[in-house]
Amino acid sequence: xxxxxxxxxxxxxxxxxxxxxxxxxxxxxxxxxxxxxxxxxxxxxxxxxxxxxxxxxxxxxxxxxxxxxxxxxxxxxxxxxxxxxxxxxxxxxxxxxxxxxxxxxxxxxxxxxxxxxxxxxxxxxxxxxxxxxxxxxxxxxxxxxxxxxxxxxxxxxxxxxxxxxxxxxxxxxxxxxxxxxxxxxxxxxxxxxxxxxxxxxxxxxxxxxxxxxxxxxxxxxxxxxxx
Amino acid sequence: xxxxxxxxxxxxxxxxxxxxxxxxxxxxxxxxxxxxxxxxxxxxxxxxxxxxxxxxxxxxxxxxxxxxxxxxxxxxxxxxxxxxxxxxxxxxxxxxxxxxxxxxxxxxxxxxxxxxxxxxxxxxxxxxxxxxxxxxxxxxxxxxxxxxxxxxxxxxxxxxxxxxxxxxxxxxxxxxxxxxxxxxxxxxxxxxxxxxxxxxxxxxxxxxxxxxxxxxxxxxxxxxxxxxxxxxxxxxxxxxxxxxxxxxxxxxxxxxxxxxxxxxxxxxxxxxxxxxxxxxxxxxxxxxxxxxxxxxxxxxxxxxxxxxxxxxxxxxxxxxxxxxxxxxxxxxxxxxxxxxxxxxxxxxxxxxxxxxxxxxxxxxxxxxxxxxxxxxxxxxxxxxxxxxxxxxxxxxxxxxxxxxxxxxxxxxxxxxxxxxxxxxxxxxxxxxxxxxxxxxxxxxxxxxxxxxxxxxxxxxxxxxxxxxxxxxxxxxxxxxxxxxxxxxxxxxxxxxxxxxxxxxxxxxxxxxxxxxxxxxxxxxxxxxxxxxxxxxxxxxxxxxxxxxxxxxxxxxxxxxxxxxxxxxxxxxxxxxxxxxxxxxxxxxxxxxxxxxxxxxxxxxxxxxxxxxxxxxxxxxxxxxxxxxxxxxxxxxxxxxxxxxxxxxxxxxxxxxxxxxxxxxxxxxxxxxxxxxxxxxxxxxxxxxxxxxxxxxxxxxxxxxxxxxxxxxxxxxxxxxxxxxxxxxxx
Numbered sequence: 008x009x010x011x012x013x014x015x016x017x018x019x020x021x022x023x024x025x026x027x028x029x030x031x032x033x034x035x036x037x038x039x040x041x042x043x044x045x046x047x048x049x050x051x052x053x054x055x056x057x058x059x060x061x062x063x064x065x066x067x068x069x070x071x072x073x074x075x076x077x078x079x080x081x082x083x084x085x086x087x088x089x090x091x092x093x094x095x096x097x098x099x100x101x102x103x104x105x106x107x108x109x110x111x112x113x114x115x116x117x118x119x120x121x122x123x124x125x126x127x128x129x130x131x132x133x134x135x136x137x138x139x140x141x142x143x144x145x146x147x148x149x150x151x152x153x154x155x156x157x158x159x160x161x162x163x164x165x166x167x168x169x170x171x172x173x174x175x176x177x178x179x180x181x182x183x184x185x186x187x188x189x190x191x192x193x194x195x196x197x198x199x200x201x202x203x204x205x206x207x208x209x210x211x212x213x214x215x216x217x218x219x220x221x222x223x224x225x226x227x228x229x230x231x232x233x234x
Numbered sequence: 235x236x237x238x239x240x241x242x243x244x245x246x247x248x249x250x251x252x253x254x255x256x257x258x259x260x261x262x263x264x265x266x267x268x269x270x271x272x273x274x275x276x277x278x279x280x281x282x283x284x285x286x287x288x289x290x291x292x293x294x295x296x297x298x299x300x301x302x303x304x305x306x307x308x309x310x311x312x313x314x315x316x317x318x319x320x321x322x323x324x325x326x327x328x329x330x331x332x333x334x335x336x337x338x339x340x341x342x343x344x345x346x347x348x349x350x351x352x353x354x355x356x357x358x359x360x361x362x363x364x365x366x367x368x369x370x371x372x373x374x375x376x377x378x379x380x381x382x383x384x385x386x387x388x389x390x391x392x393x394x395x396x397x398x399x400x401x402x403x404x405x406x407x408x409x410x411x412x413x414x415x416x417x418x419x420x421x422x423x424x425x426x427x428x429x430x431x432x433x434x435x436x437x438x439x440x441x442x443x444x445x446x447x448x449x450x451x452x453x454x455x456x457x458x459x460x461x462x463x464x465x466x467x468x469x470x471x472x473x474x475x476x477x478x479x480x481x482x483x484x485x486x487x488x489x490x491x492x493x494x495x496x497x498x499x500x501x502x503x504x505x506x507x508x509x510x511x512x513x514x515x516x517x518x519x520x521x522x523x524x525x526x527x528x529x530x531x532x533x534x535x536x537x538x539x540x541x542x543x544x545x546x547x548x549x550x551x552x553x554x555x556x557x558x559x560x561x562x563x564x565x566x567x568x569x570x571x572x573x574x575x576x577x578x579x580x581x582x583x584x585x586x587x588x589x590x591x592x593x594x595x596x597x598x599x600x601x602x603x604x605x606x607x608x609x610x611x612x613x614x615x616x617x618x619x620x621x622x623x624x625x626x627x628x629x630x631x632x633x634x635x636x637x638x639x640x641x642x643x644x645x646x647x648x649x650x651x652x653x654x655x656x657x658x659x660x661x662x663x664x665x666x667x668x669x670x671x672x673x674x675x676x677x678x679x680x681x682x683x684x685x686x687x688x689x690x691x692x693x694x695x696x697x698x699x700x701x702x703x704x705x706x707x708x709x710x711x712x713x714x715x716x717x718x719x720x721x722x723x724x725x726x727x728x729x730x731x732x733x734x735x736x737x738x739x740x741x742x743x744x745x746x747x748x749x750x751x752x753x754x755x756x757x758x759x760x761x762x763x764x765x766x767x768x769x770x771x772x773x774x775x776x777x778x779x780x781x782x783x784x785x786x787x788x789x790x791x792x793x794x795x796x797x798x799x800x801x802x803x804x805x806x807x808x809x810x811x812x813x814x815x816x817x818x819x820x821x822x823x824x825x826x827x828x829x830x831x832x833x834x835x836x837x838x839x840x841x842x843x844x845x846x847x848x849x850x851x852x853x854x855x856x857x858x859x860x861x862x863x864x865x866x867x868x869x870x871x872x873x874x875x876x877x878x879x880x881x882x883x884x885x886x887x888x889x890x891x892x893x894x895x896x897x898x899x900x901x902x903x904x905x906x907x908x909x910x911x912x913x914x915x916x917x918x919x920x921x922x923x924x925x926x927x928x929x930x931x932x933x934x935x936x937x938x939x940x941x942x943x944x945x946x947x948x949x950x951x952x953x954x955x956x957x958x959x960x961x962x963x964x
Contacts, residue, residue: 016478118655
């Protein structure tokens with residue numbers, strides 16, 4: 008499976024994502040934000056970091072960058088686009104995903120392991136995933152997902168909520184919500200479920216010596232579903 | 235403006251120093267020249283009070299590639315890999331403006347590391363605040379933590395360990411020490427020594443503004459009531475630009491275009507250009523009209539003194555200008571050829587086609603004043619005789635809970651949750667352990683790092699305190715299974731013009747030197763911060779040691795959490811029960827006098843090497859050094875982290891339980907041993923003649939000692955984990 012990771016000035020999880028993708032067998036390439044086109048890919052990843060310093064608003068300048076038109080075209084033609092952390096923020100700024108990511112409820116940056124519940128498996132990311140709750144890692148200051156009531160209703164009606172923050176046993180409540188996100192939302196899909204944005208970093212959870220290994224399941228599952 | 239003695243004094247120079255400048259130049263300097271002298275001759279840049287003593291430090295070793303004197307120290311970790319590291323203070327600015335002060339401290343130290351061609355792989359910090367009751371403490375802490383996180387998180391370098399303490403001596407002078415480790419191929423290290431004539435001098439990075447002017451002189455003076463007025467001397471950081479600068483520099487460093495490179499840190503363009511020329515024994519000519527400026531009508535004086543962040547000065551091979559410019563254009567950074575190297579051995583500044591300054595380099599560097607300041611020895615305080623009858627009214631479990639929630643012992647999760655500690659995907663030991671550990675990307679090796687200081691011990695007896703921190707750093711590295719290799723130090727002291735403060739400095743340095751020599755743990759870089767004093771009240775002497783060690787196979791890393799029920803727990807090293815200067819004495823007995831625990835370097839080395847041997851042979855499964863708070867605190871942390879209890883054996887003989895459990899004797903570790911390794915462990919301990927006590931057995935969910943203690947781990951964890959969060963929320 009061919010993947011491309013876009014590097015914006017200020018991206019800082021691009022290498023980690025490259026390492027993770029290659030570890031599980033993706034043929035990955037790095038693409039510079041000023042490039043006009045993206046090499047032939049089956050998956051495009053917008054990595055975490057602080058694109059363009061997150062000036063103005065997180066992800067907003069990246070959403071107007073040169074490369075982004077190709078990303079939008081790719082998404083609109085049904086290609087898989089994954090945005091992690093800052094990548095999720097960029098996707099909401101482009102309009103590919105609904106809603107926004109506000110500053111965390113307690114106004115602090117949070118770096119911590121979290122559990123997320125997989126809410127929908129009818130998609131190319133989570134289909135046949137063996138676990139319902141994954142232990143992943145978050146590291147963000149603006150991960151507090153918010154959207155209008157109408158948008159929330161449509162996310163719910165179309166099963167576009169991808170993952171929600173929960174406890175180890177899957178309970179979702181205020182105490183298992185690290186950043187105040189509406190309905191504990193940690194990640195969402197677009198209408199066609201080919202575009203996924205989520206705050207947690209699967210690429211930081213890919214071997215047992217790191218914070219955990221559930222990120223491996225995530226990447227392997229995308230590959231398995233592609234075959 | 236006419237330069238007079240009064241103007242010189244306003245610039246922080248002493249009367250005698252001004253006369254010396256006029257004498258050396260054989261004329262009165264103009265204002266720009268005076269500014270350059272004041273920047274180069276202040277304490278922060280010239281080390282004029284400390285240099286004499288720093289020379290004695292132990293700086294050589296088999297694995298040392300570069301000792302003090304460069305942007306950072308470099309050590310060899312095998313297979314052509316080298317680690318570049320240094321710690322630096324940003325105390326004064328952080329007190330004036332905590333967010334920007336701390337942020338630019340982190341930015342500055344990272345630049346020191348990538349200037350040498352290394353990619354930063356880990357950050358650490360040692361931060362010290364006034365009493366929790368002091369009205370400024372909470373906001374300063376919040377600002378500093380946000381500043382450190384704001385900068386490091388954005389660059390994408392994990393913050394893997396740190397230290398936070400509270401003491402009333404920091405009420406008017408907080409300390410913010412930041413450390414960075416970088417990874418470099420040992421054949422591709424870059425230095426700041428210029429070489430060759432007529433080579434282009436390049437300015438890259440951010441534009442120059444009016445921020446931070448006189449920053450270095452501000453850091454070389456004490457504070458008074460008017461510190462608010464000093465806010466403009468604090469620099470403003472932009473981590474995004476630094477990230478671009480990092481990537482651009484590393485890209486340019488991939489080939490052989492750079493002759494020398496130096497970041498513009500304290501005293502900005504002045505100090506970077508003088509240092510490069512001085513090291514290369516050359517002259518340098520700069521055309522200041524070419525310097526990219528962010529504000530209008532900046533004068534040569536302002537350009538030379540600005541401490542705007544995220545700037546670098548590079549001496550390039552001739553003909554490589556276009557190639558270099560392309561890289562900096564790609565990263566959207568300013569690039570300007572602003573001068574050349576010359577054989578004049580002078581710094582010559584041109585502005586608007588006029589020469590505006592001309593100073594022989596050696597007057598600024600070698601001829602800078604060196605002081606042999608008078609100092610006073612600190613006598614070893616008399617050992618206290620504790621009235622053990624008084625202990626009878628105490629309850630062991632109450633003491634334990636109280637100490638666990640002490641501001642200096644309690645868990646600092648509230649802080650490190652705000653630092654990205656997992657980015658780069660190689661952090662295998664997070665903050666909260668004895669040392670942070672990151673893998674050397676793509677290899678089986680891992681690097682461990684720890685920051686330590688013991689101001690109470692150093693204040694009580696600087697010589698012992700100096701030795702003790704080096705040993706503590708050594709132990710922290712061994713506790714994670716790393717072989718200690720080298721240290722960097724940040725020497726935070728009061729006013730060197732006072733004999734007592736100067737004495738504290740001299741004797742701490744002596745202690746550090748003695749221990750680092752004995753343990754073969756050389757100092758490869760560091761920085762001195764004097765004048766940590768407000769309205770005549772100085773800080774307790776706080777030398778901070780940043781230690782770095784190597785784990786050759788990261789699968790052998792140790793952590794402190796108890797692993798398996800039924801495993802045996804030993805205290806390795808002898809416990810005499812030294813309570814003077816302990817947390818127990820302060821917190822429970824309200825007793826602040828007495829000497830710090832004795833440091834026995836032979837024991838430190840022998841016991842340390844023995845524990846490392848046990849780790850290398852995979853005979854122990856967890857390890858933690860016994861330091862502040864003593865055995866009971868150490869073992870409680872192992873219980874809390876492992877979510878497992880311990881049944882502690884009845885103490886032998888006449889040992890007083892308070893002395894045993896809370897004494898802060900040095901050279902001790904607690905280790906967890908699986909039953910099937912027990913014989914081998916005993917054999918090794920006996921072979922090295924290392925004293926050990928069988929402390930107990932990993933058992934259940936409570937910490938139990940006779941009828942004295944029976945506390946569920948959850949209750950201990952609550953006492954330990956939430957003090958800081960509650961404090962910050964209140």
